[in-house]
Amino acid sequence: MVSSFDNLAQAAFASSEAIFSINSPSSHPSRAIDRLSDKYTISNTSPAVTTLQANADPFQKIQESAATKKELTSVLATSDSLLAAIPHLFKTASQRSAVVVHVETKERDSDSSTTQHINGTAAPTKSTGGHNGVPSYADLMAVRQTGFAVLTSDNAQAAFDLALVAQAAAVQTSTPFLNAVNSAAAGASDKKIVLDHQRVAPALISEQDLIAHRERQSAVSEISLSSLYLKPQEGQPAADSAAPAAASAEEVYNKVEELLDVLQKQTGRSYRPIEYQGPANAKTVFVSLAIGSSSLDHALKAHHAKDVGLVKIHLYRPWSERHFLQALPTSVERVIVFEQSPAAHTAWTPLFLDVSASFHASADDKAAWAGKVPKILSARFRGSGAEVTDADVKAALTSEHAKPTFVINPHFVAQSVSSASSLQESDVDTPYIQMLNQVFQDRLNIENGLKTDSVWGSAQQSPEFGYGSLVTKVSARARFAELVSKTVQDSNLKIAEPLRKALTQWHLNRSDSKLAKRHGDEVIALLQEAKDSLVGSLAEISAQSSQFAKPSHWLIGADAWAFDIANSGVHHVISSNADINLLILDTEPYTARTQNPENRKKDIGLYAMNYGSVFVASVAVYSSYSQVLHALIEADQYQGPSVVLAYLPRPDEENVSPITVLKETKLAVDTGYWPLYRWNPALEEKGEEAFRLDSERIKLDLQQFLERENHLSLIIQQNPDVARTLTHSIESEAKARDVALKKKAKDDFAKLMGGLGGPPLLILFGSDGSNAEGLAKRLVKGAKLRNLSARYSAMDDVSIEDLTLEKHVIFVVSTAGQGEFPVNAREFWKALSAATELGVSETKFSVFGLGDSHYWPREEDAIFYNRPSKELNAKLIELGAQPLTDLGLGNDQDADAFETAWAVWEPLLWTSLGCKPLEGVVEEPKKSADDAMKIDSNYLRGTIAEGLLDDTTGQLRAEADTKLTKFHGIYQQDDRDLREERKKQGLEKAFSFMVRVRVPGGVATPAQWLAMDSISDVTANGTLKLTTRQAFQFHGILKRNLKKNIQLINKSLLDTIAACGDVNRNIMCNPNPHQSDLHKQVNDFATDLSAHLLPKTSAYREIWLDQKLVKGEAVVDHEPLYGPTYLPRKFKIVVAVPPSNDVDVYAHDLGYIAITNKDGSLAGFNVTVGGGMGMTHGNKKTYPRVADLIGFVTTEQAIETGEKVMLVQRDFGDRMNRKHARMKYTIDDRGIEWFKTELQSRLPFQIQEARPFKFLDNADRYGWTQGQDKMWHYCCYIENGRVKDTPAEPHKTGLREIAKIHNGEFRLTPNQHLIIANVKASEKAHIQSLLEQYKLDKLNYTGAMLNSMACVAFPTCSLAMAESERYLPSLVQLLESTIEEVGLRDDAITIRMTGCPNGCARPYVAEIAFVGKAFGAYNVYLGGGHHGQRLNKLYKESLTEPEIVAELKPMIRRYAAERLDGEHFGDFVIRVGIIKATLSGKTFHDLS
């Protein structure tokens, strides 16, 4: 049999001294050599033939052999071995070896997505592969920058001829060649091929050529910057000037041309390096590599297009712009670059870039094109195995007006170069570029602008462009350094000693940006002084003084680079060893990730790491700003190439919201799809760990993994599959753990079953909150009481087939979203609803549903009421299961909510199971479960300490512990953005903790601020939340960091005791910057009261601070105020200073309103009681309430009054029903008069009549104010209290810088903003400059924005039904245009939003409030009092964003037109009848 390699083997044999054939399972070029009958060779001896295996890194051996033996070497290989060969090809080129690689382009089947190995690292081939058997030239393109010259041919004869030319050119220019042929063209079966090598070879290569080559090669030491053809124009130094000059692009081009002439003379067969065929006046010219041109050539001929020509490129590298342009007829108006490239993700293919750049790059030839540069289109042939057809050509020719990216027909994708800017409009780069600018400022040099309006944007964006010019800059500075070095050593030159010293210092430190600047400045100053007497090299140095500063060089690569190791500029940067930084952006969203991604994004990182001398980082700005910052700084400092892989998902939506980008990033980082890490080889040299994993959550898993496997770089070398297994191993570990847990659960269950009799029950629940789950648990208890064995689980934790094995299955399922199944029941329902048959005829079942008949109040939405339970019930009946009872329907609207229907359904269930009514057993013990839990906890200990030690799970051990930790200021949460994905992956929820720091009065010192700032980085998610109650909050703390977090907080002299829980919480106080003395008195009072009401248990210090009681010293804890059951519910106190009601005194259980004496000193306080915000949607028994004013007490009496108010609530509050346990209900149930009497009876003094006061509003005052004592205070606007860094607004860094120099205080405001308080006049300017620098001085928001406030909600708050903090700013922005239009820009309207009706941002006293109802749907409330004195009322339910905007915009217009003088929005909507005023909490729900 004859193989396609036979002709090539013949040419190779005739003209080389050594032949290597690379065999793979699918290709055996060695057999072609064995088959040769004609053993002619130009030298006297036959070449040595070596067979290598494709999977054994063959090119390394070839490179070594060529370097040492200096023989004219031929290689026979298929193109799929090229990618792995890249590093060796670079080296081969730099050694100027005369190696010719004859490659047959290999077809790739994209579906098989094979993986091969680069240097031991898994490398993707999918993106470079062909499409269903179409030969793709991507492999060829991938090696185009290695310094190899590239020849291509389109038929078998040309393949043979060019093989001989390649051998000759290689030896005569000492340049390696690649001779690429496609399999059809290389075929030997074509009888017409003339194999006249015996005549041609000696004419092309002489003995002298070989000798001269060997001499040249011997002179070569390694060329450090090895890429020869990156920027092939004349005058551009292609490599380090110290290295012996390699053949220039022009020399190689000319040599090939000359050899082709020789060939023509010998054979009559004519080829040009760049060949034009077609009419001299063609208007349209196709450009194609010769190798892919034959079917296009046929199709063009068939099309008979008169003014169409074709440029066939035989010599692709070096690319000669000049010759390319010369080949084109100047009549051309349109150039269509034709490429066989199925992968559409690469915006501009290499050939397209070469062609585009040619028109402008060459100054001499530009003239011919001036003013009429043709339009350049890219046509990509991506048919499956088909030939280019006449129709394709027609379509390509008529594509003139087509859109930037379009499919001409199934075979073509075309793209116009003028689309460059439009395609780049996505601002993917913005945050990272902003950060680069911030960090490196003047030193920043981004070589390839991503954004450009010029049509040449495409070329400037290409790695080649940037890299080439960077190399030039780097060498220029190196030459400058050389000049400096020679100058200081030149003893003949008279240089003043200080200047010589400064120059020497600069030379020594030129790689260190800071020192280079310092010494450079010194030199410049000295040169300046001596400027008139400078001569020789000193004058030269002076003229180039811009070279002193060390630039931070960056190349920015977009998606195509991230996808494609081969086609990106990564190799060049890495192998150059130059001090160049590469930032590669990846915008593929996690949820849209390719089905079988083979971890290829990470492969780039691993690939780069494998070089050992490259800094590599993987970052995501939406996940960790500070990690990006560190990575950029380290990359810059690293003296060598750096690759920073940067994630910024761009979901394919029209209006991408930041929330979506954030969520995509989180998913990617959390699942390990995009791990955050840094690899800094410089650290290794210092004996430190080079690899740092910055992804907090996967850290532990990976650390264990790495420990086991030793060291990352080691494993990569030893185990090439690590790239793929990296995440898989994490996942499988987690899964294995999960399986183990499940098995344990099964075993436990089996034991349980053994111990119990009666029919076993399977109780399945679907629940988003906890209602349905709670009922399921109750059923389990009920079953046990009846001696039935029962187990329960979420519906999704069983498969529908399990039903066939069960005798009795009980479902409790609530309704989520709009008539949807809860998240933990969706998979189950999906399977069940699709089932047509299921063997459940023996299965008996019953369903209890939970819903709210008024959740979606419109009549047509009645179908959503309890829909899941109804559907489930019907489906089970349809499948033949037997109902035990009728469907039970719990309704939030019933008197006792779902309990009403439960009370009917549950007894029916037990009866249907044959259970008699229980005798003498109290089924649900009528004692408060929470109180029992508190008593059992031993003063808030529970099993918290034990739970912290369990590292097999991210959560606490027991449900009770999650309640108890609240008393310690800690909430266990899980990231709801990640819930579904983690569930899919079989992982436990992404648990983390929120920690709230008690800051009485909201006053912290700069040292405390710095501590909070650093704690957030070290133990939490890097941001700080200033809460609506003047506390600091840390989010995203993993269990293993929790103790450390609390300890660090305590070290800063703050704590978290009683920041949450059923106790008195943080006491708020007006931050009052105006009256300094008064603030001090009021704040001291708040601090004292806070200390007075603190729980006294030692559990906190014991658990968190390891302050164990001395052994044997059995101290029994004691709570003098609270007792062992603490309060029925949380208790909140505030202190207001009129005229500001910023603390919202009416929204709290207990309020103090400061009353001053005539001299302005504090006289005492008016006292308010019974305010509170929380309620439950649809439950009219719950409502917000504004507090009652009950009288005045003096300053001395105030603490005792507070204590006694709290004790009345302790003794009379409802301990049975937590939804009815706040003091507002105690007061409403018994009457305010009863409350006053009860309170008075506990006080040794008489409460006096309330004194007059006046509130104006409940907002903050922004900007600078001066206090009575002449100190200055600046109130910054912190959007929703979230202190974080963004590239545009690095607030967190700014506040840190301020804290470092500030001598006053930081005061947290009740509206989540921040006052930099007590600034001396002399320090004001400095603070102001920092405020400006870090964009903290921005106050030009509308009054509405400044007066808006939102709670945290998603992703951490488990109660959230809708977004809040992440969403409110964008909603307010939508209203702002109208607000500004009607002239209300500076009018304050209080707007508040919460993600659920709990009311953390005090929505019910706002003029406009949005309270989350479901994802994307809000209840809108109107008419709250402007200074928080009146509740608002429900205006409309469940409005979506467009509905909200449509409702509110006309209302705002009307307010502007019709308001009375000084009338506030909340009053206006009531006066004109839009809403009824709410006069008491009890009437909050009355709508008419």
Ligand SMILES: Cc1cc2nc3c(=O)[nH]c(=O)nc-3n(C[C@H](O)[C@H](O)[C@H](O)COP(=O)(O)O)c2cc1C
């Ligand atoms: C976001 C959200 C959406 C809801 N949608 C519906 C609905 O469409 N139909 C309905 O009958 N009840 C609806 N409800 C009411 C709940 O089903 C009901 O409050 C139930 O008791 C919640 O139980 P769970 O805590 O077990 O999830 C919804 C509740 C919430 C919080």
Ligand code: SF4
């Ligand atoms: S109001 Fe609701 S959603 Fe918002 S933080 Fe409070 S509990 Fe969570």
